[in-house]
Amino acid sequence: MSEKTPAATPYSAQAETHQVLNQPASLxxxxxxxxxxxxxYWSQRFGVTNxxxxxxxxxxxxxxxAEAGFLANKYKPEFHSHDRFGNRIDEVxxxxxxxxxxQTAITYGLPAAPWLKPCAGAQVARAALVYQHMQAxxxxxxxxxMTYASVPVLQQAPPGAADWLGKVLTPGYDPANKPYFAKxxxxxxxAMTEKQGGSDVRANTTRAYPLTADEYELVGHKWFCSAPMCDGFLTLAQTDPGLSCFLLPRWRPDGSKNQFYIQRLKDKLGNCSNASSEVEFRGAFAWRIGDEGRGVRTIIDMVALTRFDCMLGSAGLMRAALAQALHHTAGRCAFGKPLQQQVLMQNVLADLTLDSEAALALSLRAR
Ligand SMILES: Cc1cc2nc3c(=O)[nH]c(=O)nc-3n(C[C@H](O)[C@H](O)[C@H](O)COP(=O)(O)OP(=O)(O)OC[C@H]3O[C@@H](n4cnc5c(N)ncnc54)[C@H](O)[C@@H]3O)c2cc1C
Incomplete structure (x- = not known):
């Protein structure tokens, strides 16, 4: 009797084409x-006790x-200029x-906590929250x-806009497209940046026309206005004495839609969950904050705080990349060893770690 060769399993009976090997699990x-x-270490060193x-x-x-972050960047914000009946809505x-x-960040006090309880270490604790949020x-x-950074400027708001500060400091998030006084x-x-000037805001051409002592109508364009669903915007416009700072609400005090028109959303390479837009003011109502002609001096208190957060954001992104790199190289082998044990990879990881830790230490020290 001749020996029979076992029949090969037909392809259709095999569950998969291959086994998944040498891939790390998700971080x-x-x-x-x-x-x-x-x-x-640095949080404690700079005064965080709890x-x-x-x-x-x-x-x-x-x-x-972190999962929400993946989704929010994959499914990008969409701009709707009109509703289905043809009414202008400017909604993202x-x-x-x-x-x-x-919602979660505001509940944890990310924009407001250090203003509400200004004790030693409060700004550093908030910075540590930001650093972690940026990783998600x-x-x-x-x-x-921007909401956090607006506080020193809103403290100077005129009587008509006096109730804004308290609501900015309230740890409640309401994304509805409705007037500020109903939230x-x-x-x-x-909204500072214009096409012709960029960082040189003295070249701004947006013009403010006075209605009363501290109420104005603004006409002009802004080349960058991120998060245009915010309830109000600190912005710059020219008055006779020069560039001045204004608080421009999405809705006018009488409950009608302000003349704040979103032209389009920016088509960005990254930062996709954030709707950055180009906007026009066509006689948009606004309150002046600070003296006429002192706009840069007034808004700089907000701008400076946003730039501190740019440091934290960059440090947070570096940390997010480092955490992924450390995890990946521990869970993947190459040439007989985990990547993390290969000498040249250790050089790379050490460099990344040094840069990341230095960025964090500098950012927290600056707070
Ligand atoms: C994702 C994103 C969101 C944004 N959101 C907003 C927003 O919400 N509101 C808003 O107002 N703006 C916003 N901006 C605009 C941003 O603030 C501007 O891009 C910034 O002010 C720089 O202006 P610019 O891009 O026109 O560059 P420019 O001003 O043309 O500068 C070009 C380059 O020259 C450098 N430079 C400028 N001046 C000098 C100098 N004196 N010496 C040496 N180098 C100099 C700059 O650092 C830059 O590298 C946003 C930008 C981005 C990318």
């Missing part, structure tokens, strides 16, 4: 606070908020994950930062 879930000894909220936020930033619609990010999603970090919590944006 998520992890805790951006517990896994970051450097963050804990880290319970930071640790709990770290669990979210390495878990549900976001994926629910974006609102989850905003940088886009929502933009309106959160408990408000968010604030910043």
């Amino acid at each position: 998520l879930p992890f805790n951006t606070w517990h896994s970051d000894g450097t963050l804990q 880290s319970a909220d930071l640790a709990s936020y770290g669990g979210l930033c390495g878990g549900t908020l 619609c976001f994926h629910p994950a974006y609102h989850q990010l905003m 999603d940088a886009g929502s970090g933009c309106p959160l930062t 408990a919590g408000l968010t604030i944006g910043m």
